[in-house]
Structures are given as C-alpha cells and as structure tokens.
Amino acid sequence: MDITKYNRKTSFQAFGVKTEPAIILIHGLGLCKDLWVDIVPELAKVYHVIVYDLYGHGFSKPLDSEASLEIFSTQIIDLMAYLNIKKAHFVGFSIGGMINRKLAINHPEKVLSLIILNSPHQREPKLQRIVEERADQVREEGVSATLDDALIRWFTEKFRLKYGNKIALVVKWRKLVDSKSYASTARVLALGVNELINQKKNYKIRTLVMTCEKDSGSTPRMAREIARDYNCSELVLVPYLRHLGLMEDPRAFLIPILNFLRGSNKWH
Numbered sequence: 001m002d003i004t005k006y007n008r009k010t011s012f013q014a015f016g017v018k019t020e021p022a023i024i025l026i027h028g029l030g031l032c033k034d035l036w037v038d039i040v041p042e043l044a045k046v047y048h049v050i051v052y053d054l055y056g057h058g059f060s061k062p063l064d065s066e067a068s069l070e071i072f073s074t075q076i077i078d079l080m081a082y083l084n085i086k087k088a089h090f091v092g093f094s095i096g097g098m099i100n101r102k103l104a105i106n107h108p109e110k111v112l113s114l115i116i117l118n119s120p121h122q123r124e125p126k127l128q129r130i131v132e133e134r135a136d137q138v139r140e141e142g143v144s145a146t147l148d149d150a151l152i153r154w155f156t157e158k159f160r161l162k163y164g165n166k167i168a169l170v171v172k173w174r175k176l177v178d179s180k181s182y183a184s185t186a187r188v189l190a191l192g193v194n195e196l197i198n199q200k201k202n203y204k205i206r207t208l209v210m211t212c213e214k215d216s217g218s219t220p221r222m223a224r225e226i227a228r229d230y231n232c233s234e235l236v237l238v239p240y241l242r243h244l245g246l247m248e249d250p251r252a253f254l255i256p257i258l259n260f261l262r263g264s265n266k267w268h
Contacts (some may be wrong), residue, residue, distance in 0.1 A: 007082040010075060011059035011102075012052035014083070016044035021112060022088035023047045023261070024076060026096030028118075030143065030150075030174045030182060032058030036092065038250035042258065047089070052079060056181020058173070069102035069192045075224050076103055080110065082259035089261060091115040093246060094218065095189045101196050101226075104205055114207040114230070115257055118215055118243055120189070124199050128190075131217070135190040139183035147174055153216055153254035156188040166247060199229065207233040208260040210253060212241040234260060 005012055013033060025044060027035040033051035043049045049256060053060035065071070076099070080088065089112045092100035096118025104111045122129065137145045151160065151167060160167055207230040211223040220237050227233040236256045237244050245254050 006059075007079050009055065010052055010079055011152060015040055015049040015051075016047050018048050019048065020048045022050060022080075022083075022085045023089050024050045024052070024077070024080075024085075024088045025055065026092040026093030026099050027051075027057070028096055028227040029185055030057070030091075030147075030177055031170070032173045032176060033043045033262065034058075034169075037192070037244070038247070039254045039257070042254055046232070046258075047261070048085075050079070050083065050085075050088075050224055052076075054099075054185070055183065056178040058176055059218075062178035063181040063184060067181065067188045069099055069195055070106075071119055071187060072099045072188075073103040073106060077107060077110065086110070086217035087112050089113045089115065090121060091117065092258065094119055094243070095118045095185065095192070097226075098189070098192050098196060100198075105196075108205060111205050113261070114205055116207065116209045116223075117246060117253065117258065118211045118218040119209075120193055120218045121225045123222075124205060135183070138186050139203040142195075142245075143174055143177050143179050147171065154242055154251065155212075155248060156240070156242060159248045170244070170247075187204045205206055205230060205232065206263070207238065207262075208256065209233060210236045210238065210256060212238045212243065214241060214244045215242055215245070 011232060024035045027033055033053050036051050040049055040051065055075060056062045087110055090100035097116035100114050102193055104114055133148050209223045209227040211218050213220060223235060227235040238252045241248055
C-alpha cells in the first residue's frame with residue numbers, strides 16, 4: 001500500500017488519481033485502514049481512494065475526549081478539507097457504517113453515495129445487553145478481553161483453521177489500538193445506533209447496504225431496516241459468511257460495490 005501520511009491526528013493513505021471521484025473507506029472497531037487491502041487495488045483503477053485510521057486506531061492519535069459519532073464524522077470532514085475533497089462516496093464497515101450514516105445526516109452535501117457494510121441498527125433487547133456488557137468488559141479488562149470470542153463471531157471455522165495468518169493480522173490490529181480510545185469507541189458501537197434510528201430519510205443519497213447471512217451482530221434484519229431508511233437503496237446479503245466476511249471473501253463485496261458505484265456515477 002502507499003506511504004502513510006498524517007493530517008495532524010489522522011493517519012491515512014491515498015491511491016488512484018486525484019482527479020477521479022473520491023471514495024473514503026472507514027474501518028471498524030479494533031481494526032485499521034489495512035482492512036481494505038484486498039479491495040483497494042481495483043477501486044483505485046477508477047477512483048481516488050482514501051483509507052485512514054479512526055482516532056485511537058492504527059497510527060492515528062488517541063482520542064483526547066470521549067468518543068462519539070460526531071467526533072468520528074468530523075474527523076472525516078477535517079480530512080476531506082486537508083485533501084481538498086468536496087464530495088465523496090463513503091464506505092463504512094461496522095461502526096464505520098454508523099459513522100458514514102452520521103456524516104450523511106450532518107453533511108448531506110458532502111455525500112455522493114453511502115455504502116454500509118455489516119453495520120448495526122436497532123438491536124433486540126437481549127443483543128443490546130450483550131453488546132453493552134462487552135463494552136463494559138473492555139473498559140475494565142483491556143482491549144484483548146473480548147478478542148477470542150470476537151474471532152469466532154467474525155470468521156467461519158473453516159477460515160480460522162486454514163488462514164491463521166489472517167487471524168494473526170486481526171490480532172495485531174487490535175493490539176495497535178489505544179486502550180482508552182478502544183473502550184470509549186466500543187461504547188459508541190453499543191449505544192450510537194440510537195442516534196441513527198428513525199432519522200429523516202436521506203431521499204437524495206443513493207445507498208448500498210450489505211451484510212452477511214451469519215453475522216450475529218449486524219444481522220440481515222438490521223440491514224433490511226437500514227435500507228428502508230433510504231429511498232434510493234440497494235440491499236445485498238452475502239450467504240454463509242460472518243461479520244468479517246469482507247476479509248474472508250473480498251470479491252463477494254468488491255463486485256457489488258463496483259456495480260453500485262457505476263450506477264451512482266451515472267445518477268450524479
């Protein structure tokens with residue numbers, strides 16, 4: 001991947017041609033910008049691709065206050081200003097899909113389209129309690145406290161057994177995270193969906209919503225509900241895979257994303 005650059009607090013990388021439409025990729029909790037390594041090369045043939053680390057993740061600076069969707073969406077706006085990007089397509093994975101939804105609420109004029117991958121919406125009470133308990137656990141015990149269980153939720157058993165190097169990479173990313181920032185961001189993942197539910201529909205924003213059939217935290221039901229929040233939306237459910245199906249089968253995501261983006265360009 002390209003040389004890492006910094007915008008004061010944010011570590012980012014840029015690919016492709018600056019004169020092409022921009023696409024900004026937002027990773028999930030405990031991960032980093034390298035999540036996108038398998039899909040960036042194809043996207044960069046057509047777009048100006050930006051990947052970056054959330055505050056407290058990868059090589060970005062730690063948070064200096066409690067995390068919020070507002071802070072993370074403002075991080076993107078600041079990065080766009082630094083790069084002189086007026087509008088962009090936004091691809092968000094998990095909490096990244098919450099961040100790009102928040103950005104679209106606050107700054108719809110900045111959005112060419114939204115792509116929301118494996119991202120949560122309103123949870124059933126039992127699942128909500130579980131997610132909040134995980135957030136409390138990492139605050140008390142540290143970033144590795146929930147990792148073993150997470151790997152089981154995120155990957156199929158076949159993949160975990162066959163691709164230990166990929167699993168080790170995810171473990172490495174988790175260990176790069178600032179512990180206080182992680183705990184604070186985990187709380188946003190748990191509670192931030194309340195800011196997104198029943199918001200005014202973004203009728204003019206084309207949206208692709210994707211998740212995996214076996215994703216227990218960002219379920220197909222949630223994906224359908226997110227898609228209903230947007231008047232111009234498409235829904236794709238990836239069979240069999242779990243939360244990090246994006247790593248397990250990148251092309252299952254890349255092909256629908258490229259097809260959607262081609263349609264978005266015509267629409268604009």
